[in-house]
Amino acid sequence: MISEHLNATPSALAASIANELRAAIAERGEASLAVSGGKSPIVLFEQLRTQVLDWSKVRVTLVDERCVAHVHADSNTALVRTHLLQDGASAATFVPLFGTLPADLSDAALPDLVANANERLSALTFPLDVIVLGMGEDGHTASLFPAAPGLDNALASLGPVAWVRPATAPHARLTLTLPVLLIARHVHLPLAGETKLKVYREALRTANPALPISLLLNSPACEVQVWIA
Numbered sequence: 367m368i369s370e371h372l373n374a375t376p377s378a379l380a381a382s383i384a385n386e387l388r389a390a391i392a393e394r395g396e397a398s399l400a401v402s403g404g405k406s407p408i409v410l411f412e413q414l415r416t417q418v419l420d421w422s423k424v425r426v427t428l429v430d431e432r433c434v435a436h437v438h439a440d441s442n443t444a445l446v447r448t449h450l451l452q453d454g455a456s457a458a459t460f461v462p463l464f465g466t467l468p469a470d471l472s473d474a475a476l477p478d479l480v481a482n483a484n485e486r487l488s489a490l491t492f493p494l495d496v497i498v499l500g501m502g503e504d505g506h507t508a509s510l511f512p513a514a515p516g517l518d519n520a521l522a523s524l525g526p527v528a529w530v531r532p533a534t535a536p537h538a539r540l541t542l543t544l545p546v547l548l549i550a551r552h553v554h555l556p557l558a559g560e561t562k563l564k565v566y567r568e569a570l571r572t573a574n575p576a577l578p579i580s581l582l583l584n585s586p587a588c589e590v591q592v593w594i595a
């Protein structure tokens with residue numbers, strides 16, 4: 367199920383997220399926010415971090431993470447630290463999906479990394495209040511990559527975290543699982559660019575694991591707010 371915002375701006379999305387975080391704090395005394403990485407969310411993060419709210423009551427985590435050191439250029443943790451956890455948002459508590467990576471990142475090592483991430487996320491209350499998804503041009507969202515080893519489990523597991531090893535993108539990944547994404551109170555998907563819009567329109571047609579974003583967009587259990595630039 368979707369609701370579309372057309373001609374959307376990062377500042378409008380940031381204001382909406384801030385309202386949802388304020389409401390969660392008013393109702394439950396705390397709020398949780400899970401954000402995506404990649405290249406797209408930087409302007410949104412820069413708008414969000416200046417929103418006036420009690421950031422000390424917000425726990426921020428990641429929708430997904432690439433299994434690289436936190437200083438690596440591809441690290442979503444580095445992106446969040448640099449662009450989101452600044453200004454007012456520096457008072458938020460950040461919960462990365464892992465600390466130091468083991469030297470061995472073969473598939474055999476990934477279940478321990480998942481167990482550790484699940485332990486870390488026990489600091490958060492589920493369902494999460496606000497999730498900001500991204501989408502790749504292959505229809506992946508979070509790190510739910512089409513046809514990837516680990517995908518079947520990530521689509522079914524209550525997790526909250528699962529591993530996925532994409533065949534079409536670098537690095538093994540940790541990702542929130544589909545059931546955890548589906549139960550979040552507020553789910554946002556900002557979208558920009560002709561190619562992504564075409565994939566989005568295709569994904570609206572039917573739920574199909576070959577386009578993982580479609581599993582959220584077509585779920586009656588979840589309202590995805592789509593912010594189309």
Ligand SMILES: O=C1O[C@H](COP(=O)(O)O)[C@@H](O)[C@H](O)[C@H]1O
Nearest residue numbers: 402403404405406500501502508
């Ligand atoms: O690998 C990833 O890709 C998606 C989309 O990234 P973008 O660079 O096209 O914005 C992102 O949502 C996800 O968090 C990230 O790990």
